[in-house]
Amino acid sequence: MNASVELRSYPGLDDRIVIVRVGDEVDAVFVRTERFNVLIDTLGTPELCRMALDLLEERAEARPLVVVNSHMDWDHFWGNAAIAGRAPIIAHAAALDRLRDPSTREVLSDKASQESRFRNVDLIGPAITFSGSMTLNGGDLTLELIHTPGHTPDHIVIWIPELRTCLAVDAVEYPIPEVWSRTAGDLRLIRSSLERIRDLKARLVIPAHGHTYSPSAVDENLAYFQALADRVGSLSESRLADQQLGSSSGLRLEDFVPIPDGMPSDTVTFYRSCHETNLGATVQAHIERLKSA
Template identity: 40%
Template structure:
């Protein structure tokens, strides 16, 4: 079930699928720009139904921040031949991810594990690019900026008029993670670049809405790991002033990936 959560500006709408992921829509004068499509077309359809009033008189555009399942497996709803066809923008690398054998294998596994993925068809972005791309909405500007580290294909969306950052998985509460050890320096560089934007509002796809302090909290987490690579998950939460977090077992596993990457980093 998709639910809507408030944001500091009514033109930026935030939608949540249980504890899995948050996706967004930015309502501009010219366009409704959907940012990510959840893990299934059915979830994406629920989001579009909630946006029906905003779509009147505006064109629909879709952005994939990256090719992970919870961000782009709802694309069939808006792909060519789908019920609501629209341009799907994403990085060239995101297109490669969604065309890959690894993505097909993951879909096969998830369809065997969970019936909700039965109708998923892997649909890559239809408009791909390298580097950055800007959408002129008439009143709001959406800057699609490369933000690698969590994944090589990742983009974030910066709205300068609102000083609002849709951070995808480059930032996360309580912390983001890297799948490959070599990606840790890349993620840290991305987080510093996002800090330089000086956002007033940061909305990640996991962990709920936050102000810009999330950037410093995420950087501080990795700085503590660099100083103390033997930090346990419980100690890491305590350092962040937290007693517990939702999906604690999941984040315990991610903490282990981050510890491994920190230990592998050059000294």
């Protein structure tokens, strides 16, 4: 993949906020406040992050930079090395556990063996971590970093109350988000994080994938999880044990959300696997409910 960076906006988006887009891979977000600039996420490689910083230089107007890592998924923080010596990086405390987990390094060696652009990635962690929530007071704008686990244990969204704008990263996703594991606990977390975002009553909700900005995506994600729970709740016990449940009629991805025309086949494959995980977690939650009844 020949990845490059471009700066984008959305209709109605305040001009202090800039979408930093790497094709269909991921969006980072740049926010300019009176007192400092904030870059939320550092993209998938240090080269991409450096390209982004170059493109943003004029808008940065020599203000100090603060960087936030939304969560420790590769496409959001592997560019951290480009930030070294330029800005402090902030993340949720749970990001440190993920960074230490052997799977993080395994993902890197896997991806580096497939694509040369990942061979000079260094895994750099945040300098500042917090639990619960944290507020960045920019003067004209406030950035509230809100822990929203469920997609991953360390996930945070950024709420800017003055603009009623939520930078939702991967907590909200079109067509569907993905739960961290096939457990009832993580399913509960992703649904309550979505409810928390819905209750912000944002004017714009901006995820890192899918190029959407309408708050309706939050309602659609919540409706998807509710429809999954309803469908699974109507299955017989023998069907619940079926490992191929996600490919049977009435339970496939397209039975819950329309697959957009022209979506590349590898992207469809990716969302099918997200759906499988979500379905697995829903089945698990249902089985636990049956046992405790």
